[in-house]
Amino acid sequence: MNHLFLFVTAALLAADSRAEPKKPDYPPSKVETVVDVLHGVAVPDPYRWLEKGEDPAVKEWTAKQNVFTREWLDKLPGRDKLRERLDRLLDVGTISVVVPRKGRYFYAQRDGKQNQPILYVENDKRERKVVIDPNLLAKDGTVTLDWWFPSKDGKLVAYGLSSSGNEQSTLRVRDVDAGADLGDVIERTRACTVAWAPDGKGFYYTRYPKEGSVPKGQEKYNRHVYYHSLGSDPSKDEEIFGQRRDPADWPLVAMSPDGRWLMVTVEKGWAKSEAYFKDLQAKDGKFIPLVEKVDAVFKVTPRNDRFYVLTNEKAPRYKLMAVDPLKPQRENWHELIKERQDVLETVAPIGNYLVCHYLSGTSSSLVFEADGHELFYAYQSYTIPPSVGRRDLMRLDVKETVTSWNVKSEENFTAKYDVEQVNYPSTDGTLIPLTLIHKKGLKKDGKTPTVLYGYGGFNINLTPTFNPTRFLTICEYGGIMAIANLRGGGEFGEQWHAAGMLGKKQNVFDDFIAAAEYLIAEKFTDRDHLGIMGRSNGGLLVGAALTQRPDLFKAVVCGVPLLDMVRYDKFLIAKLWVPEYGTADEAGEFKWLHAYSPYHRVKDGVAYPAVLLTTAESDSRVDPLHARKMTARLQAATSSERPILLRLEEKAGHGQGKPRSKLLDEETDVWSFLLAELGLKP
Numbered sequence: 001m002n003h004l005f006l007f008v009t010a011a012l013l014a015a016d017s018r019a020e021p022k023k024p025d026y027p028p029s030k031v032e033t034v035v036d037v038l039h040g041v042a043v044p045d046p047y048r049w050l051e052k053g054e055d056p057a058v059k060e061w062t063a064k065q066n067v068f069t070r071e072w073l074d075k076l077p078g079r080d081k082l083r084e085r086l087d088r089l090l091d092v093g094t095i096s097v098v099v100p101r102k103g104r105y106f107y108a109q110r111d112g113k114q115n116q117p118i119l120y121v122e123n124d125k126r127e128r129k130v131v132i133d134p135n136l137l138a139k140d141g142t143v144t145l146d147w148w149f150p151s152k153d154g155k156l157v158a159y160g161l162s163s164s165g166n167e168q169s170t171l172r173v174r175d176v177d178a179g180a181d182l183g184d185v186i187e188r189t190r191a192c193t194v195a196w197a198p199d200g201k202g203f204y205y206t207r208y209p210k211e212g213s214v215p216k217g218q219e220k221y222n223r224h225v226y227y228h229s230l231g232s233d234p235s236k237d238e239e240i241f242g243q244r245r246d247p248a249d250w251p252l253v254a255m256s257p258d259g260r261w262l263m264v265t266v267e268k269g270w271a272k273s274e275a276y277f278k279d280l281q282a283k284d285g286k287f288i289p290l291v292e293k294v295d296a297v298f299k300v301t302p303r304n305d306r307f308y309v310l311t312n313e314k315a316p317r318y319k320l321m322a323v324d325p326l327k328p329q330r331e332n333w334h335e336l337i338k339e340r341q342d343v344l345e346t347v348a349p350i351g352n353y354l355v356c357h358y359l360s361g362t363s364s365s366l367v368f369e370a371d372g373h374e375l376f377y378a379y380q381s382y383t384i385p386p387s388v389g390r391r392d393l394m395r396l397d398v399k400e401t402v403t404s405w406n407v408k409s410e411e412n413f414t415a416k417y418d419v420e421q422v423n424y425p426s427t428d429g430t431l432i433p434l435t436l437i438h439k440k441g442l443k444k445d446g447k448t449p450t451v452l453y454g455y456g457g458f459n460i461n462l463t464p465t466f467n468p469t470r471f472l473t474i475c476e477y478g479g480i481m482a483i484a485n486l487r488g489g490g491e492f493g494e495q496w497h498a499a500g501m502l503g504k505k506q507n508v509f510d511d512f513i514a515a516a517e518y519l520i521a522e523k524f525t526d527r528d529h530l531g532i533m534g535r536s537n538g539g540l541l542v543g544a545a546l547t548q549r550p551d552l553f554k555a556v557v558c559g560v561p562l563l564d565m566v567r568y569d570k571f572l573i574a575k576l577w578v579p580e581y582g583t584a585d586e587a588g589e590f591k592w593l594h595a596y597s598p599y600h601r602v603k604d605g606v607a608y609p610a611v612l613l614t615t616a617e618s619d620s621r622v623d624p625l626h627a628r629k630m631t632a633r634l635q636a637a638t639s640s641e642r643p644i645l646l647r648l649e650e651k652a653g654h655g656q657g658k659p660r661s662k663l664l665d666e667e668t669d670v671w672s673f674l675l676a677e678l679g680l681k682p
Contacts (some may be wrong), residue, residue: 021607021641024072027064029632030057036566039587041594043566050628051571053617058628062648065631069612069645076672078682083668085476085682089468090660090667093407097378098388100369101154104176106131107388107405108145115141115659119148119159121176131176132159144657149194149203152257156182158194158203165653166618167191171205173230186234190223190620193252198259202229204240206251214247220620221573222247225264240264241276241287248576256302257370261325263290263302269579270459271497275300277307277325290328297459297494303349303370308336310347315339316493320347320356343493345461350375353393359461359491381464382437382471382483383413413468416440417475424518426487427510430499433485434515435464436524438475449479449678450525452515456486456508457537458580459497469667477680480524486511486541502582503592509544516545516552528554531674535559535655536622543598543630546611555610555642555677557670560619560654563626565597566590571623599626602633610642610677612670616652624648645673 034048052058073079094117096108103124110117119132137143146169148159155176160169171186171194188208195204204227211219224242228234241251241264250267262278264287275290275298291298296313302325309321320337337344342358348368349355355375357366367376373394380386387406392398418440423431442448451474455462462485465471471481485491488500488508500508516532519525532553534542539561546556566584568574582589594600611634615627631646638644647669652662675682 021639023638023641024068024643026635026644027061027068029061029636031636038566038584038594039590041590043594043600045564045567047629047632050632051567051623051625053624053628062628062646065628065646066648069647072643072645073647073669073672076676078675079668079672082672082675082682083664086469086473086667086671087664089472090664092385092409092411092466092468095378095386095388095405095407097365097367098376098390098405099150099367100372100374100376101150101152102369104150104154106148106150106154106157108148109405109407110660111408113660115661116144116657119145119157121154129176129179131157131179132174134161137161138163140651141659141661142651144659146190146657147192149196150176151196151200151203152198153200156196156200158192158196158205160189160192162190162657164618164651165616165656165658166620167653167656168620182230184228184230184234186228186237188219193254195253195255195262197255198257200230202227204228204253204255204262206253207237217575218247221576223251225251225253240278248578250576254300254302256304258304260304261302261307263300263307265298265300269576271494271501271579272296273298275309277302277328279325288328290323291330301347301349308347308349308354309333310344312494316495317342318344318493320344320354343490348375350393355393359463362463380466382419382435382466383417385409385413385466413472417472418442419464424515426507426514428507430487430507430511432487432511432515433491434518435483435485437471437481437483439478442480444523446520446523446526447529448525449474449477449529449531449675449680450482450519451479451531451533451674451678452482452484452512452519453533453538454484454486454508454512454515454541455534455536455538456484456488456500456511456541458488458577459490459494461490462486463491469663469671473667473671474674474678474680477675477682479678479680480519482515482519482524484512484515486515488537501580502589505581505592506596508541509548509596512541512545513549513552516549527552529678531555531557531678533557533559533670533674535561537562539563539622539626540565540598544596544601546608547598547601547603548596550606550608553609555612555674557612557614557674558627558630559614560616560622561598561613561626561630562622563597563630564599565593566600568626571625572620574622599630599633602630602637604637605639606637607640608634608638608642608644609640610644610673612643612645612647612673614647614649614666614670616649616654618651618653621654642677 031046034045036043093111099106105122108117116134122128134143134145146160157174169189171189173182173184208223225240226237228237252265254263264276266274274292276287278287299310301308307323319339322334342360345359346357348366350368365378375391390404532542539558543563584590613627615624634644
């Protein structure tokens with residue numbers, strides 16, 4: 001009788017432990033009663049207080065979350081071994097495409113243990129010289145070279161530096177031969193474009209307004225075009241373009257090689273642009289509209305006697321038009337290259353040649369000198385480190401392309417991994433490309449740990465990119481990396497992009513979820529071994545997938561994400577993204593945003609998978625408030641014992657220019673989390 005009693009008691013205790021999984025002991029998060037009524041709909045926001053990043057209470061909450069996350073991640077098995085492997089992978093380094101200027105060749109390269117890429121210049125004898133080394137400007141590597149534009153003769157370089165990942169560039173001018181800066185310093189030049197005058201005595205550029213000179217908040221995105229004469233006071237620079245225009249316009253400047261035609265292309269979101277040009281030899285100095293108020297993209301390259309216009313107007317995969325600047329009316333435009341099956345990405349007019357780059361499963365960037373004869377292009381793939389090729393168009397009889405610049409790698413990744421592409425049907429039957437990377441000889445057993453990655457937005461092409469810590473780490477330990485080319489990107493032209501934006505954004509999430517279901521149905525993996533990962537707009541993607549299908553995934557990494565889609569456009573530069581997402585200020589747009597907004601779709605009592613949310617305090621694109629609010633909401637709602645973790649990094653931003661040391665720390669945390677949750681050991 002006693003034996004029977006003990007047996008029954010033990011069985012009941014075991015059943016009770018299975019029925020009531022123990023949640024981690026999370027740091028407490030205050031809940032407030034905040035409810036907005038938008039277009040007749042009550043919208044609760046219990047963690048609104050976490051939007052105020054500078055509030056001492058929010059800082060204290062964040063610090064406790066970071067301690068909790070650190071304690072959880074640091075105890076995971078194999079972290080030291082994993083970190084050593086990631087450290088070796090980061091040694092491979094990076095290189096940019098080469099920019100030619102009158103016998104000088106500029107490029108940025110990071111080798112080995114360097115935190116940041118260095119800007120170099122070489123002469124035609126391949127003698128190399130350092131132009132700018134940001135590694136010397138901060139011991140922790142948090143000063144980064146954001147962008148750089150050599151003058152026409154290659155003797156000067158306008159460049160931008162920022163710190164701690166905030167991307168708030170300050171423009172300076174470096175004398176290449178002297179190895180020193182001139183006295184010109186211009187602040188507020190984030191994501192700057194520069195068009196040098198042919199004589200090198202000045203340049204046109206884009207700049208943001210001072211705080212207080214425009215309505216509050218607009219100083220973060222309302223940029224205009226100015227002209228700066230070297231040696232003059234930047235505060236007195238003449239404003240050339242931008243007055244009385246939409247504050248969300250995004251102007252870019254370019255100039256014809258002879259310096260006559262100044263071109264300003266204005267991006268109005270990612271599906272529409274306008275273009276204006278000015279004859280700098282004319283007395284009136286007025287801008288003339290080349291194209292405006294047309295729902296299409298126009299990318300203009302000005303030459304001395306004509307403008308080349310790459311457009312998707314009535315050609316979703318792009319065509320090329322030629323325009324005489326003396327007869328710019330639309331009826332005088334001439335079609336040079338018709339739309340084809342592949343997307344026409346870029347066109348390089350070099351001398352008497354037009355070199356066209358079509359997107360067809362490759363990753364390449366074209367750079368050229370308008371009055372030169374050399375074409376430079378960067379090439380890379382998921383298993384091939386980046387290199388830069390050079391073709392001499394005066395020697396077209398030579399068929400081989402010379403690989404002139406590359407990065408060092410002691411490993412042959414192509415010999416180690418297979419890369420294959422398949423197509424799977426989305427919810428509505430649309431075929432979506434899916435790239436699978438894994439060790440050679442993989443046998444499908446239906447349980448292989450797999451990480452699914454995607455982006456799907458802003459007309460951005462997800463092309464093969466060598467990023468071994470992101471795309472090869474899970475393969476190293478026997479898993480699969482799956483990369484989906486979702487709608488919302490530009491891989492198949494504007495129709496593909498439009499099918500995943502605004503009111504059709506749900507298509508992107510359906511495509512991603514269908515990819516997960518395909519991987520399971522085809523016996524690559526199962527729900528207990530499937531993780532998902534995305535950053536920025538991709539963070540929104542995995543946030544939506546997490547809340548719409550929490551049963552489908554074992555682990556989620558949600559990086560620098562947008563998650564509160566009802567209020568997203570009230571913070572930082574997010575008003576620029578309204579053309580892509582819409583705004584809750586409009587009733588119809590609120591309906592679709594609220595329907596998928598991950599923060600608002602979290603449900604109490606659901607067993608959510610393990611989630612690691614990563615963000616950074618200096619992110620000037622996506623406010624960390626999204627990750628903070630989502631962390632608190634998920635921790636309160638989940639019934640699972642799997643962790644909901646927040647990793648908020650100091651002296652870091654959205655990701656651009658992150659030093660190698662910080663990349664190593666972040667990748668170690670991300671992959672130790674994923675490998676542990678998916679059942680792999682480093």
